[in-house]
Amino acid sequence: MRTTEGGLRERHKAQRRRRILDATRELLRDEPESVPSAERIAERAAVAPATVYNLIGPREKIWEALAAGFMDQLEDRLAGLDADDPREVVGSTVRLFVDDPVVSRRMVRGWEESGLVFDRGPLVQLRGAMAHARAHGLLREDIDTDALAAVVATSCVGALHQWVAGLIDDGRFLARALFALDVALAAAAADPHRDRLLAPLRTRGGAR
Structure with a gap:
């Protein structure tokens, strides 16, 4: 059971990371010369800013x-x-x-x-x-x-x-x-x- 829960957590983590990267790409398409902030990425990906920091970094x-x-x-x-x-x-x-x-x-x-x-x-x-x-x-x-x-x-x-x-x-x-x-x-x-x-x-x- 513990292994199943751990695997589920990793899948959810991977899904959130994909959403964050997709959101980053979308923001770059909108403004190619800018570097999106973690807050804007988080808003577009529908996650908390802390999640961006945890899964991507600064x-x-x-x-x-x-x-x-x-x-x-x-x-x-x-x-x-x-x-x-x-x-x-x-x-x-x-x-x-x-x-x-x-x-x-x-x-x-x-x-x-x-x-x-x-x-x-x-x-x-x-x-x-x-x-x-x-x-x-x-x-x-x-x-x-x-x-x-x-x-x-x-x-x-x-x-x-x-x-x-x-x-x-x-x-x-x-x-x-x-x-x-x-x-x-x-x-x-x-x-x-x-x-x-x-x-x-x-x-x-x-x-x-």
Whole structure:
């Protein structure tokens, strides 16, 4: 009985946290340049201000909470897809950003301003997918898949910042991220799979 009650409390806690994060996103959509106060978030989420402090923390923790929520959503998406496919990891991450552009752009700027360091992120997922590709013979055995994933991630972050600044649209954001991945995969391809991994580059001819 005690275990059941504890599980119920945790579910209610998770539900309140989701409501708080949803309320925060709504407020950011309303006023993208502001940082919502705990009181405004609490009012929108229909919880007490103390609940916001208990489940999220002080105001400066908002960006950290949104980062965690972003990764929760990404992991949920990948759980229903082929998370061992690097293209699924990159594509799903980009689409998650562009699905909610107002919040995403403000969130990324908030991450930069706060100097937030993530304890989890898409790079972890991408490393796993790259390692899976090497283990199944798609990539050469001598390839350092962690380094390969880091190179792709750096290019994707560059595309993200261009998108946040409004220099490229959603389609180009996705195209540039996938182009960086396809170049890396083609360069690291094992001989039996080289033509297949080169095919996206040959058909696309590059990303502008």
